[in-house]
Amino acid sequence: MSSVTVRVPAKVNVQLSVGPLREDGYHDLVNVFHAVSIFDEVVANESESITVSVVGEWADQVPVDDGNLAVQAARALAKHAGRAYGADLVIRKAIPVAGGMAGGSADAAGALVACNELWGLGLPFEDLLEIAGDLGSDVPFALLGGTAVGTGRGEQLSELPTGGVFHWAFAVADGGLSTPRVYAECDALRAAAGAEAPWPQADEALLAALRTGDAPALGARLANDLQPAALALRPELAGILAAGRDAGALGGLVSGSGPTCAFLAADEEHARRLADALSESPSCRTALTAHGPVSGPRPA
Template identity: 50%
Template structure:
């Protein structure tokens, strides 16, 4: 029996992510899209405390607006705890306290990080002792980003994004994020992408039959070269997100004008991620963007995946 289990309360932390590259294939018969992504875990974290309980309950606080986070059975962390309990045959429940710093519905995988931290915390609390592989396999049943929140670091995701291969990344990459208190629906962004591609617009890029990550992206990560990464980064969902939220284009233009090496919508948005040379450049850009009235965060990556922390 572990010390965490005896204490009756376990604290786990999982990171948010940025998709430094995201290619989207066409929709299959079930409506899902095959993707190819280069994920980077960044220093915006979700903290989850799991406490022994007879029932499955959750309370949510945050340094970001959490008013849109469900506190019922639909909460992804609660679903993760229930899934693990069913898998190991656990008869009791758990109370989860979640503290969020990843923007809600911001394209950075905050809900997936909650689920990853909940899986890890409950595994320790209940003494299940599942392997990392088993936890990632369970996590994939909850969403494509959950396995990566468990793994962390840098990885290439294929299939629906949950078939992960670790990618070598050297050095540190500094990002300035412009967040929004109005989230975006991931299904709506994918639907808008499909509409745009079907419109016959000459500006629409060809739909990849089998999406892949550009070799220059992996080369930039291996070399720890932010300038090379800036030139190779891309997000197929970005144009659809800009069609739904045109004001994001103004954010990107301002950041680029102020010295960011690249700016892209993170995942399905609406968070905009700017890659800069170093930490001091990030702080300078934050000052300008904040003065323009935008909410900003400075994060760096890659960082480790979900882990249990000492009480």
Template identity: 50%
Template sequence: MTRSLPSAVTVRAAAKINLHLGVGGVRDDGFHPLTTVYQAVGLCDDVTAFPAAELEVELSATDWIDVGGIPLDEGNLAVRAARLLGDLHGRALTGRLVLEKSIPVAGGLAGGSADAAAALVALDRLHDLHTSDDDLLRLAADLGSDVPFALVGGTALGTGRGEVVEAVADVGTWWWVIVPSREGLSTPEVYRHFDRLRPDADPTPPDAEVLLGALRTGQPVSLARALHNDLQEPAIDLRPALGELIEQGEAEGALRGLVSGSGPTVVFLCESADHARDLAGAMMRSGHEVVLVANGAVAGSHVVPAHV
């Protein structure tokens, strides 16, 4: 008997923050070796795949996110994900992909990578392809350094360009206040500025042992002391307001402020949910229009009931 295919599949994928981002000197191929510790936090995009005659993408977003600069063609990672998945199975995949965005665009939180990971899972389920986890991870690595982690979620060590991920021990529940920026910051430019500031950077990135040890304690104060981002200096040098924002959040009581990835989003670690809500309120009263509260770690890309 022929199995009927679903009428729609919705997959949720979480934003990531880098608890540790150690960057090595640029290689001959233009990439930087990384040692990073990712954490998926409860700020998510949903991607819903509907049957359609062609492959198409639609966008919607919360009112403070500008999606005007997001491409709907091959420049969109979700479209590229569909193409790669189709190539793997020897067929052109079709479907209407509706991306509902709550992750800031160009914010250092890997929203595009989350959408790509979600698209892989959604189209696999929509077309009943039964793609293996290993194949999905391989396709994800071809799409970008952060995409494999968006599939896996939780807390994980990333090596290589960040695309080789391994789950790590994490006994805590961590609370974050997230302050995005309406103006993105170019990741390639931040890396180029890292090279300008550190022309003699060690080709081996700093290891994450201190951070991994802090995760095993489950203590927010220990984690705050261990947070590390080699891209924070170049990001702040390019946009000094980020440094001022970190100082403000810490003055308001955050355990630690940190640029997320290449920025410009800044995240603040808090002691508890109540502490995070209090800090978020203080930041909003000081004039920040968008301040978010999220916990971590949360699951990677997973199917949720389709919207009615």
């Protein structure tokens, strides 16, 4: 096989509860992940070495050196296999970069699946999941897809069956936000307020809404402990959140570490109307629609 193509989805965090800072520098989390139909495509071509190139709307914001997480994933897989494999990776970007939708993690997951197939390794999903956990907290879910509850630093996953399809509109802001910076701001805001970080707990009402496909109930329970920090660093996001509320979203929040804002819609047509309204917001670079849950990366 000379080439393998894998399509891998973005995610939205419908609940992100952030606990105390751990000794290892991470936070204990309850992270309810939901994969949505905005996809990057990772193509792995035969090569003597591991290289990467990026095309698409966000290509100029993605590193093409050792800092690229897909390159790190391919190298980690080759190391796990015990051979010096090569792959020329081509990433076709559609997931916003540094936007809180795990685009880099998605590309890493796509590279794991594509190279496992290209190199004929036949490694089971469990092995890929173990490698993914070493690459980053969001990579295991990017490999899994669907809807899942993540604990620990987000890498310990429990799949959550959902009772229907949820429709979303996403407002993508100009520029990105560094995830470590947002977590640091969250810690700083809590310290300034003299508030101890609570132990994170899953919202049972939110999980029930996902299981039953109840979009209004889910919209009312959307929550992100990182949102105050993202708003402190990017105050203009408050205007985007207000625009979504004014346009009739069932609920809205900053996705992950931001700055992308996610809005739950009643149906596909409502999502399109929300996106049209959001695109008029001065701080919105572009507005996208999607549905979820969708499956994780698989070879095309």
